[in-house]
Amino acid sequence: MSNTPVFPYTEKEEKLARYAKALSHPVRVYILQFLDSQQGCYVGNIVEELPMAQSSVSQHLKELKDAGLIQGTVTPPRVKYCIDRQNWEEARVMFAFFFGNIREEESCCD
Amino acid sequence: MSNTPVFPYTEKEEKLARYAKALSHPVRVYILQFLDSQQGCYVGNIVEELPMAQSSVSQHLKELKDAGLIQGTVTPPRVKYCIDRQNWEEARVMFAFFFGNIREEESCCD
DNA sequence: TCCTTCTATCGTAAAACGACGATAAATTTA
DNA sequence: TAAATTTATCGTCGTTTTACGATAGAAGGA
Known part of the structure; x- marks a missing residue:
């Protein structure tokens, strides 16, 4: 009898939203760029x-x-921080896919 | 004598953060995917x-x-909504650049 | 041991977010 | 003109975010 509303999106959308949320403040964008450059x-x-x-x-x-x-x-x-390359890569692919960078088999050099 | 703190980031980081914020909720991610598919x-x-x-x-x-x-x-x-292709493209490029998809002149087919 | 350094965490306050129901506004249809 | 349809906006309420100062904790150095 549970009445939990069922959303049409999956964990994939939730994950992308989580990554996006991390990037949703200019200070955090800056920190990531700063860490990425070293x-x-x-x-x-x-x-x-x-x-x-x-x-x-x-x-x-x-x-x-x-x-x-x-x-x-x-x-x-002290505490040293650096980019988590594994998840960074995952986020990169997810955003690329979301924005349609990866459509299908895009042949290069055509 | 103004004492406004000066942040090291520019409008570019703010813009990326704004786009990211729009994507920071799964419902909005879903809506964009939905609109993008039509x-x-x-x-x-x-x-x-x-x-x-x-x-x-x-x-x-x-x-x-x-x-x-x-x-x-x-x-x-009624009101019809659709993806704003101009800004969508801008966001696509900005995220790709941020995540390092575009490093330099990456030759393909090497 | 005591002090200094470095970072995380706590408590707090203001603002923004996210959801809802109710209602307004605009247009079509009866 | 009246009623129905469609969407935006308003007001509200509880939660989350973002900033700060103060303080705790962990380790090194005097």
């Missing part, structure tokens, strides 16, 4: 770049980590 | 697909329109 860096390096409280940056990092787009390694007394 | 359709057709109030669907459509990803045409007594 092999990774410490929290302090990111905080230096941004005119906001350290706790706020930490919060954005947490969201990016929860979304799976970055990963942190504790190297006392 | 030439467009009426609000009623979308409402039929979703187990939620018509006003909620209308709200999501408004957000997608504000983000620039869809456009509406009034054909009384």
Whole structure:
């Protein structure tokens, strides 16, 4: 007798939405670009770049980590963050597919 | 003497974040896929697909329109929505660039 | 041991989001 | 003109987001 509304979308759409949500704030977009342009860096390096409280940056990092787009390694007394290449690749493919980059067998050099 | 904090990101990051925000809800992802799979359709057709109030669907459509990803045409007594191909293409390129699909001159067939 | 450094977490407040029902607005149909 | 249809907007309510300062915790160095 449960009356849970049934949505027509699947976990795929939910996953894309989760990745999109992680990218839905310019500070997080910036942090990802910053990390992508290097092999990774410490929290302090990111905080230096941004005119906001350290706790706020930490919060954005947490969201990016929860979304799976970055990963942190504790190297006392610091924490090094870098892009999670596995999920980054997954997100890349999902967005490409969503926007129709991948239509079918697109032959190149035609 | 203004003390407005200066962020290191530009309008480009803000724009990507805006597009991402539009995609940050599974219902909106679904609506875009639905519209992308046709030439467009009426609000009623979308409402039929979703187990939620018509006003909620209308709200999501408004957000997608504000983000620039869809456009509406009034054909009384109905409104037809379709993908805004211009901005869709812009978003496609921006996400592709962000995720590194476009690195440099990638020669194909190598 | 004590202090410093670095980062995460907590508590809080303001704003934005997401859902709903009710209603308005515009046009077609009866 | 009256009624029905279709969609947008309004008001509301509960939840989530985003920012901050304060503080906790973990490790290294004095």
